[in-house]
Amino acid sequence: MFTTNIPLPIKSFTALFAGILLLFMLTHGLKAEERVAGPKYDAQGQLIRIDGWRQWVFIGAPLTPNSLNDGKAAFPEFHNVYMEPTAFAHYVETGRFPNGTMIAKELLSVGDTEAVSGTGYFQGDFQGLEFAVKDTKRFPNEPGGWTYYSFGHALPYEKVAKAFPTEACASCHVAAAEYDMVFLQYYPVLKAAGPK
Numbered sequence: 001m002f003t004t005n006i007p008l009p010i011k012s013f014t015a016l017f018a019g020i021l022l023l024f025m026l027t028h029g030l031k032a033e034e035r036v037a038g039p040k041y042d043a044q045g046q047l048i049r050i051d052g053w054r055q056w057v058f059i060g061a062p063l064t065p066n067s068l069n070d071g072k073a074a075f076p077e078f079h080n081v082y083m084e085p086t087a088f089a090h091y092v093e094t095g096r097f098p099n100g101t102m103i104a105k106e107l108l109s110v111g112d113t114e115a116v117s118g119t120g121y122f123q124g125d126f127q128g129l130e131f132a133v134k135d136t137k138r139f140p141n142e143p144g145g146w147t148y149y150s151f152g153h154a155l156p157y158e159k160v161a162k163a164f165p166t167e168a169c170a171s172c173h174v175a176a177a178e179y180d181m182v183f184l185q186y187y188p189v190l191k192a193a194g195p196k
């Protein structure tokens, strides 16, 4: 056979090279997920609020005000949306939301509607904090491994939160969100950050 003609030193060099390459790929892949900070839960399985979300990567601020929805908007507040930075870095590299991704959505009332720059919508007061967390190990049966939480609607926010039932939150995200249950269509920052 052809391969038997390859001198032994070259064969072992090739094997060694392939081994090193495989090892590099494995450790590199693991490292990328290991770098993700990830969620923490208490003994009852409730999500522990991680502080500092206002310093995470700001990805967008959707608004569906009452005044544009006959006074009956389902979510009439501003939503300031932030992604935990280690998960964001992974997304920039791979275009995927790694296990452990946390997205915070802080609710703010609509404040002033007049400014020196003109008539519009300006953010008022903080009035709620919600998290979306991707954890396929803990929640293998939830769509995409995503679970949804609310830390209440008044400052100071609750310290822990229980996951909502799938039909309360996840089902709408499954049906209408553009990418892996996240409303990517409303986050140009996130779209621009993915691999080209």
Ligand code: HEC
Pocket (backbone or CB within 6 Å): 062, 063, 064, 075, 079, 081, 103, 104, 105, 130, 131, 132, 148, 149, 150, 164, 168, 169, 170, 172, 173, 177, 181, 182, 183, 184, 186
């Ligand atoms: C009727 C559909 C619907 C339901 C039900 C719903 N959401 Fe959302 N959610 C949205 C939309 C649309 C956005 C993006 C635009 C916005 O924030 O208004 C969003 C965005 C989010 C985000 C930011 C990350 C992302 O995926 O874009 C979080 C966090 C979130 N929702 C949490 C929740 C929680 C917690 C519940 C359950 C209490 C819930 N959602 C229920 C439609 C829904």
